[in-house]
Amino acid sequence: MKIQIINGPNLNMLGKREPGIYGDQSFESYLKTLRSQYQDIEFGYAQSNIEGELVTLIQDSGDKSDGIILNGGGYTHTSVAIADAISAISKPVVEVHISNLLSREEYRHKSITGRVCRGTVMGFGLDGYRLATEALINIVKRG
Amino acid sequence: MKIQIINGPNLNMLGKREPGIYGDQSFESYLKTLRSQYQDIEFGYAQSNIEGELVTLIQDSGDKSDGIILNGGGYTHTSVAIADAISAISKPVVEVHISNLLSREEYRHKSITGRVCRGTVMGFGLDGYRLATEALINIVKRG
Amino acid sequence: MKIQIINGPNLNMLGKREPGIYGDQSFESYLKTLRSQYQDIEFGYAQSNIEGELVTLIQDSGDKSDGIILNGGGYTHTSVAIADAISAISKPVVEVHISNLLSREEYRHKSITGRVCRGTVMGFGLDGYRLATEALINIVKRG
Amino acid sequence: MKIQIINGPNLNMLGKREPGIYGDQSFESYLKTLRSQYQDIEFGYAQSNIEGELVTLIQDSGDKSDGIILNGGGYTHTSVAIADAISAISKPVVEVHISNLLSREEYRHKSITGRVCRGTVMGFGLDGYRLATEALINIVKRG
Amino acid sequence: MKIQIINGPNLNMLGKREPGIYGDQSFESYLKTLRSQYQDIEFGYAQSNIEGELVTLIQDSGDKSDGIILNGGGYTHTSVAIADAISAISKPVVEVHISNLLSREEYRHKSITGRVCRGTVMGFGLDGYRLATEALINIVKRG
Amino acid sequence: MKIQIINGPNLNMLGKREPGIYGDQSFESYLKTLRSQYQDIEFGYAQSNIEGELVTLIQDSGDKSDGIILNGGGYTHTSVAIADAISAISKPVVEVHISNLLSREEYRHKSITGRVCRGTVMGFGLDGYRLATEALINIVKRG
Amino acid sequence: MKIQIINGPNLNMLGKREPGIYGDQSFESYLKTLRSQYQDIEFGYAQSNIEGELVTLIQDSGDKSDGIILNGGGYTHTSVAIADAISAISKPVVEVHISNLLSREEYRHKSITGRVCRGTVMGFGLDGYRLATEALINIVKRG
Amino acid sequence: MKIQIINGPNLNMLGKREPGIYGDQSFESYLKTLRSQYQDIEFGYAQSNIEGELVTLIQDSGDKSDGIILNGGGYTHTSVAIADAISAISKPVVEVHISNLLSREEYRHKSITGRVCRGTVMGFGLDGYRLATEALINIVKRG
Amino acid sequence: MKIQIINGPNLNMLGKREPGIYGDQSFESYLKTLRSQYQDIEFGYAQSNIEGELVTLIQDSGDKSDGIILNGGGYTHTSVAIADAISAISKPVVEVHISNLLSREEYRHKSITGRVCRGTVMGFGLDGYRLATEALINIVKRG
Amino acid sequence: MKIQIINGPNLNMLGKREPGIYGDQSFESYLKTLRSQYQDIEFGYAQSNIEGELVTLIQDSGDKSDGIILNGGGYTHTSVAIADAISAISKPVVEVHISNLLSREEYRHKSITGRVCRGTVMGFGLDGYRLATEALINIVKRG
């Protein structure tokens, strides 16, 4: 089973960026732990600050993975283009957010991309990626 | 470790109610599976159609459990009283929704209660309760 | 044929409450007349001030009656929980309001519950319950 | 007793127009049944696609009938002119809609004309005209 | 000098309609007084309940009069078509309203047609037509 | 008969300020013409840039004049205090605006003060003060 | 003189709940002080987390007390049902809030129930109940 | 092949009306050119300033033509009645606007009728009618 | 102890202004009674119709009194300047309104100044000033 | 004559993406047909998923082509940057959309980029590109 993790803008700053909100671990470091926990899953990983590259990454993952874990970062709230890319592929996409967006600024409460994902996991820090993995395993198992 | 599951209005109809959206399994049946999967966790379970009883259930669970899994059903979108009850206790609360609310009616996109929960899991059917359990275990472990 | 009438909050005050708007007859007194007019219909009747009890009453009536006449009172405008209960059962529900809500305060113009009912009768005083009865008879007859 | 039925735009298409929503019976055919059911009531009938002609029809019916059954069609949601005509006469007007407007597009949820009518009957198909007739008989009887 | 007075929907009911708001004099009766006051002005007069006829009346008056006094009635608040007709002609149009719309329902506060008129006179009863006449005389005089 | 004219902020700049919108005549110069046209009317005149002084001027005019012509300038759109002063006195107040506010910026379309005035005259340049005088004469005459 | 105090959801948590906002004294403890201060007033007291029970408590107090002090808690902002109950009785109701709602979240700024109360006292901690008592004594004295 | 062109309010003024926006050619003159370009297409043409007549024209064209080109003029933005007429017939309707509505006033940005048309051509002056003809030919050809 | 009472626009009209809403007693007359009730409190009193003078009065009272009772009148709903003045001083400010603003026009429901006051007393007529005095005594006592 | 076609995000998925909405033909395949239809026009073609690359493509086409056909995809509804690029060049831009955006989600009804284009063609499938070509030819011909 292959899962593609796609991280959006500023998630390359994890560990350095506002640790009170996002924690002090880099994503690369977390990814090692995740891979060691799920050794029979092949995790692809890509990060981009560019909305259109996220579009392309999602389009490309449609054929190459069994499911996508997407943290669209700041594009979550506005990107019709990313939402359209999700609709354009048939593989399940699970949205993850590290912080609880509902307890932050009003403009972070709305998710354009979440509407076309299977579901959302948010507020659990980096552990959300593990939960999303669990969710995807279950979705794929159920067929 | 004790986890209190609290289900809100119409969740007593699971399995009978709009199976296209909510599936065809009753919650009681699902709960058996969940308990068998997590044998060292003591799951309390309560359901009520009454907003104020959910308030009381949350208040009471504050002392008696290590964390709460809450599916507030239709009160999710409007209940300041339930949100205030969550704020009034110190134990972590995880919000679960069976369907992906973001792909349904506009008025289901807003969660008043989610703002004061630790996080949200939604869109994964009954499996969301397992994911919330995983989330709570991790939260308690991290301290 | 069985019709369940379910009245929401403050409708137990009929005859005593703001007679300029709601008239001076109690519902119990009116119900007698209604029953005498439709002797081959079995009218169930329940009133509650509690939103969640109305949810339960609707759920329970799904199996025990051929149709429901619902006056949700003040919950009409806000209750996703009651609307979800109506969607959860297969029997037809007709919404009744004693006064013409459209000529009252702006917040009474919106009906959350009416969206999932078969139809609405409003503005005709207690006579609305008779009209709703007529509507239900016709719905059941048409199959 | 005289009742004037006034139908607005596109109701001349009944039976031919979107039968999934409006049914497959023409209004003329339905009207025959209605007249045969209420033989001591004289039903006037007029239909126009033109907003201003509906205004005139309402003004004229003020003197010539004991009450009006109005289905304003698409003008229901926007016509201050029709609402003003209803306010300008003293005879009771009952608003009828064939479909349940609340379960259709958002812009059909608002009724400008309904604010100045006695009441509304909606969602019961053509049977709504019979229910409106019953309502008017009762209004006239009560004085 | 020729002034065309154009009255919109329900203004044919003046004297009969809601006298608390609109007074008890018919427009025809008022017009006699007005004509006698301004004997060297030729007043044309037309009333229609139909929005599109008002459009045509305005178009036609563009060539035949030196200015128009328009009371668009209920179309004032919504009619882009009438506003476009006013923009399409070069003669000055003065908007008149008998009642003070700002002290009535919120939806009467907005004037679509007033944006393209020279000015507005409202709240002075039928005397507003005399004031509008005075305004037009002055506009024409100034060139 | 005594009429008090009260001009609000920036109307002391008339003739100097944006002549394309407000014309090139000072108010003092116009007032001379107006007084000569209505020799049996005693016109009081006051201008202030200060909202609260306009409140006081209105309060004081309540006893000392038969009616007020008010051009509230920029306070028209926001001043609850001036509107309350108008409500606090019993004499009629007529609102005047030199330009047609409806064809200018959106925030000039709303008049807080106009709601409690008898009526409004706007868009006719300084001639609006003459028309307001005519309106007040008629109001006083009618009693 | 009899005053009925009715407290809504989560006010049973006073002293335990968010002491930074609500203080550290339980309501029962405070009530003792209040009763000792006003020995000739009979204070009834009831608390419920359930909206519909608050409706019933208000209905019942209409006959049994001279006035009601109501802290509707989280239902203040949404409950048409409680507001309707207040309108349904003739005794004066005074709304109390412990914290200053205007300096908290936007959704706490709106009070549906306050519209039909005599007045509001908010922001003074538990002392607000004493002030409301003073207010009610004065209202009853004035007749 | 038959195409019915239906023009709404003020389009009878083309060539005379605001030439900076709408050009200086009358529609009749343009129609001649269009007919000469498409000699095997039979173009019907009708114009009305009256919303309800446009409704009737659309209803009638449903049977008599292979497709409709509609320029609803000022009714485009508000007319539910015209939109309902389009839904009531099965023939394709193409919406045309002479000017680019998106670069004009905000209230011209919204098209109620465009929602139920096949598509829209706007901003190309009278040439839009030729483009709409091309579009309709293609639609009919594709079946 | 010194308390400064600051009244805003039109409160100099108390007793004369809309007695149905504001009562028929002047503030000066009421103040005598208040002073006689609280003989060990020194009440300062100032009224101004001018927003900026209220700003200055609040700034000046910051040093000279132990607390302020403020009735901002019509500026309550819009004045950022007064709110900033309240924030700029350290002494407690209590907002008072004579009428229940929540049962009046929508634009009176919002209080800009109330957000930075300690609390609000409204709806109890002039007695609100006594209640505010009681509130301030308690605030000062608690420290 | 040179026409530059610029396609935005996800249009590289044409033929594979949601064929119910977008059809089953790839753009490259369609482009061949288009080129063969207009052999004397040189069509440039570029597609990008990246908003900023679309900005650059538009800037570059300003000098190198006689007009642009732009389908901005999901950026149509939000991109001020693309709109500014269109304003920054002097060549005409025609907006094309394959589906009728007005009959899809609300957020697709608004076009930021369409405001600064010459016009829009939408709802005609890939044929819209041919119609836009026709429109551009006419624009260039007219000068």
Next chain:
Amino acid sequence: MKIQIINGPNLNMLGKREPGIYGDQSFESYLKTLRSQYQDIEFGYAQSNIEGELVTLIQDSGDKSDGIILNGGGYTHTSVAIADAISAISKPVVEVHISNLLSREEYRHKSITGRVCRGTVMGFGLDGYRLATEALINIVKRG
């Protein structure tokens, strides 16, 4: 060269007022430094808490200075009167704010007065006045 600095409400409290936001230096003290830095510029200075006095100050400065630095304080967000005064004079006005309004309350994000100023400098503390001086020197130099 003469520059007039005009400060609005509460800026007389600088140094004393909320030092966390506004710093701990009085404006008078800062002004000394500024004057010593720009010895060939004559700085006029005026402060008022009264909106209308700010209007007058701006009007008067139109003739007496080469440019104005305006900090409208709380009136920035609401004052049409001040904005109109700025439009009424021909000299350039630069808006200054000490704090970054965009990172404070929502109602401080909107500037009515800034629309008619040349530009805005905000968020740099008192240094903003120096920057505004630099801006004005450049504007005057460019002519």
Next chain:
Amino acid sequence: MKIQIINGPNLNMLGKREPGIYGDQSFESYLKTLRSQYQDIEFGYAQSNIEGELVTLIQDSGDKSDGIILNGGGYTHTSVAIADAISAISKPVVEVHISNLLSREEYRHKSITGRVCRGTVMGFGLDGYRLATEALINIVKRG
């Protein structure tokens, strides 16, 4: 001292693009002047039309410069991603806009990025970059 200037979309068109708004000088030409004025400051400069590249540029400048001058162009009004990048670094960012956005289209009035910058300079043409430089020097000096 090092200052990084980052320009967003379409600013590479300066001098060529809408000179009435943006002037006729290219940024490169202006930058030379700026560098010659501040010879002891090292100015980095980068421009990109791509939102995500601006995110990366800001992230990278966090370590390599003492402060950033950012003109986000059209992304200013919508980009949460850029705002998050600014929050993710600790160096001060000053927002610059060449034109006065408040006097242009409504959608340019809102700045998402400005909320997390230190301050804003806008409306002074290219001179704004010099003013921002001055502001940054002062911020760095103050520590």
